[in-house]
Amino acid sequence: MGMEKTVLIFDGNCGFCSRAARWVKRWDRKRRIQLVPFQQPGAPERYGLTREACEQAAWAITPDGARHRGAAAILVALSEALGCPWIRAVYRVPLFRWIADAGYEWVAAHRGHLPGTRPYCEEHPEECAGSSPG
Numbered sequence: 001m002g003m004e005k006t007v008l009i010f011d012g013n014c015g016f017c018s019r020a021a022r023w024v025k026r027w028d029r030k031r032r033i034q035l036v037p038f039q040q041p042g043a044p045e046r047y048g049l050t051r052e053a054c055e056q057a058a059w060a061i062t063p064d065g066a067r068h069r070g071a072a073a074i075l076v077a078l079s080e081a082l083g084c085p086w087i088r089a090v091y092r093v094p095l096f097r098w099i100a101d102a103g104y105e106w107v108a109a110h111r112g113h114l115p116g117t118r119p120y121c122e123e124h125p126e127e128c129a130g131s132s133p134g
Helices: 014-027 053-058 069-084 084-092 094-113
Strands: 004-010 034-035 059-061 067-071
Touching: 004 014, 004 069, 014 034, 014 094, 034 069, 059 069, 059 084, 067 069, 067 084, 069 084
Parallel strands: 004 034
Antiparallel strands: 004 059, 059 067
């Protein structure tokens, strides 16, 4: 893929998701993360994903081309942003993985009711051409 940064693919129409993505980016002092709303034309396909897969979960694509879904994606992005490899490593512990995955699935199912901010695609409509909230 030839990427230099870890790409965090998120729902740009979701206020909670946009807030979380911006938080990761704010902590990314060494600029290792690139935020990409899945509503960006061609974004899912560019990273070997489908729109449906992106509607279900966040994704992190590392420079080596590895794809991480859901809780793993968030932990990979945080690990890169903060420069703390141990964050990524804890996901390999079975009990932690189970808790992280269950927590992520709960948040994903309730994200529309969680506190957020102005959705990314509302702030950057030129990047999300043709997307509709939702």
